Amino acid sequence: MLLAHYVIILQNEHYFQQGTRMHIRHTTAEDEPRIIRIHLEAFGQQHGPEVAGLAKDLLHDQTAHPLLSLAAEQNGELVGHVLFSRAELAEAGQPVSVRILAPLAVVPEHQHSGVGTLLISHALETLRLEGVDLVFVLGHPDYYPRSGFTPAGVRGLEAPYPIPDKDADAWMVQELRPGILGSIQGTVRCCEALDKPEHWRE
Ligand SMILES: CC(C)(COP(=O)(O)OP(=O)(O)OC[C@H]1O[C@@H](n2cnc3c(N)ncnc32)[C@H](O)[C@@H]1OP(=O)(O)O)[C@@H](O)C(=O)NCCC(=O)NCCS
Numbered sequence: 627m628l629l630a631h632y633v634i635i636l637q638n639e640h641y642f643q644q645g646t647r648m649h650i651r652h653t654t655a656e657d658e659p660r661i662i663r664i665h666l667e668a669f670g671q672q673h674g675p676e677v678a679g680l681a682k683d684l685l686h687d688q689t690a691h692p693l694l695s696l697a698a699e700q701n702g703e704l705v706g707h708v709l710f711s712r713a714e715l716a717e718a719g720q721p722v723s724v725r726i727l728a729p730l731a732v733v734p735e736h737q738h739s740g741v742g743t744l745l746i747s748h749a750l751e752t753l754r755l756e757g758v759d760l761v762f763v764l765g766h767p768d769y770y771p772r773s774g775f776t777p778a779g780v781r782g783l784e785a786p787y788p789i790p791d792k793d794a795d796a797w798m799v800q801e802l803r804p805g806i807l808g809s810i811q812g813t814v815r816c817c818e819a820l821d822k823p824e825h826w827r828e
Pocket of ligand 1: 668669730731732733736737738739740741742743744764765766768769
């Protein structure tokens with residue numbers, strides 16, 4: 627059970643069972659080179675350059691704001707990073723505040739110890755307090771449901787680019803305003819940096 631790994635959760639400091647301390651914080655402009663390296667290391671030679679390029683583009687994309695950029699830091703080293711960019715829900719019929727989670731990465735030597743889950747849960751709580759209603763992600767259907775995401779397409783919430791049927795479960799949503807899921811449908815419109823077909827292939 628993943629939660630058993632945490633013995634103390636106090637503000638932004640998280641202590642893991644083995645006694646190591648993980649600090650979750652907002653990133654600054656000075657963090658950009660390390661953020662790029664995290665995505666390069668985590669995604670490897672095949673996907674690293676594209677994902678790192680996306681992270682960099684998002685950090686500089688004015689249409690992505692408000693942008694939430696959080697890092698996991700241990701002993702002064704950044705070991706994980708996640709971004710949430712602004713999006714819209716076209717034809718929703720009511721005002722709705724939307725974000726897209728992408729990308730998320732944890733450096734290989736810190737994977738499988740709860741860092742990714744911790745970054746997501748901290749970010750979702752931050753977004754909830756900011757009044758965000760819905761958060762979408764295109765990602766692994768075996769990973770994100772543990773953080774509360776469920777398939778979005780079956781709810782009539784379409785991605786900015788068509789998702790092939792075989793990957794339908796990878797397009798997921800989570801409500802931060804209770805009850806909003808089921809009351810709206812529409813098509814997500816993303817920021818400029820994400821608005822490219824290559825970012826919507828699993
Ligand atoms: C995917 C990733 C962000 C998860 O972060 P993490 O800190 O390693 O994950 P957590 O420790 O919170 O959770 C670990 C669990 O998630 C699952 N998991 C981890 N990576 C997964 C992946 N790529 N696909 C599906 N499930 C995955 C496993 O079940 C794992 O449990 P286990 O340790 O018992 O095997 C991280 O492994 C990573 O950066 N991977 C490379 C980049 C990547 O694929 N990012 C894609 C996000 S869609």
